[in-house]
Amino acid sequence: MTESNRIGIDIGGTHIRLGVVRNGQVVQRHQEPVGRHRHPSDIASRLQHISEELLNTDKPDHVGIGLPGIIDINAQRVLRSPHFPEWVDVPFGQILQEAFTCPMVIDNDANMALRGEATLGAAKDLNHAIMITLGTGIGGAIMLDRKIVHGNHGFAGEMGHMVIDRNGPKCACGSRGCWELYASAQAFQQPPHTVTDSKEWHQFGYHLGLGIASLANVLGITDVIVGGGLSNAWEKFEPSMKNAIPQFTYPETAAQIRVQRAYLKEDAALIGASL
Ligand SMILES: [Zn+2]
Structure with missing residues (x-):
């Protein structure tokens, strides 16, 4: 892996966790409560701000986001999410893409976890x-x-x-x-x-x-x-x-x-x- 600015994000029910990942290690991290501003575009712009802070105003090269619920990865839409009941068929990928200009990917959080385990962990x-x-x-x-x-x-x-x-x-x-x-x-x-x-x-x-x-x-x-x-x-x-x-x-x-x-x-x- 090259020394690129790869950001991993895990959106949970109560907390948002972000990390800069290099060679499979989290080298910088940030965690904060999801809080009351739960609109998809609020979340997207917060993620973008925190990412740039983590990278010292540098831009990320890749951003991946895992969140619970049914995520249509082809359409990059959140069809339903248990922790965000108001999000129904939200084009979250598109909203994120407007905040981040780099390549990005969204998927269900358990799918992301298995991706991690399959590449570097128990399912290697x-x-x-x-x-x-x-x-x-x-x-x-x-x-x-x-x-x-x-x-x-x-x-x-x-x-x-x-x-x-x-x-x-x-x-x-x-x-x-x-x-x-x-x-x-x-x-x-x-x-x-x-x-x-x-x-x-x-x-x-x-x-x-x-x-x-x-x-x-x-x-x-x-x-x-x-x-x-x-x-x-x-x-x-x-x-x-x-x-x-x-x-x-x-x-x-x-x-x-x-x-x-x-x-x-x-x-x-x-x-x-x-x-
Ligand atoms: Zn059930």
Whole structure:
């Protein structure tokens, strides 16, 4: 890689994170709350200002942005984003392009995270992988033959909304009993880092394993990378997750399933976006 000014941006529900990435390392970074000005053009001009500040008024050569939701990468449009409910079919790529003059790319944040892991992290030597990001919801990405699967209009990878109980509670997506209600922060009544009851973590791990088994059954992909903030509680849910997987797959499939933690941790999407 050359010494170019590559910026990776990870837009989350509460924070925007930017980094200058050189040789796969974040060499400069900035984080700030999303705040109240959430209009796409406000966000775009803020990103442009912060990028130039990070680069000491120099211009970026490439900007990549990951954000949650359904992103149509061909049309460069955000069709829907859980953290920005007012953004519906927004031409965010075009808005960003007016702020940044350099080449840029947008994609779903989990797809960006898997890009990062596939290039520099846990999926570097894998042909196929599933990425699961555990946070306020479940983000998902699928890599098949080294290519991220986007599906029609970017609909692929919304595995958090796989229904595991049709009589379950209502989900923000309009459906019921979605996987992320049982295996993300939404599984708990309180902030996850304050949950000490091992039974609750056991249930969490059980549901996580159940979903992973179903994904492996459908996709035939047995390497699973788990990232996102909640993956920091790995020790609390790993045993019950691994215990659940063989209960929901053929033994041959279960024997091949390998679940590992994201290597790039919280920077996976940011680094992936910069590539
Ligand atoms: Zn849902």
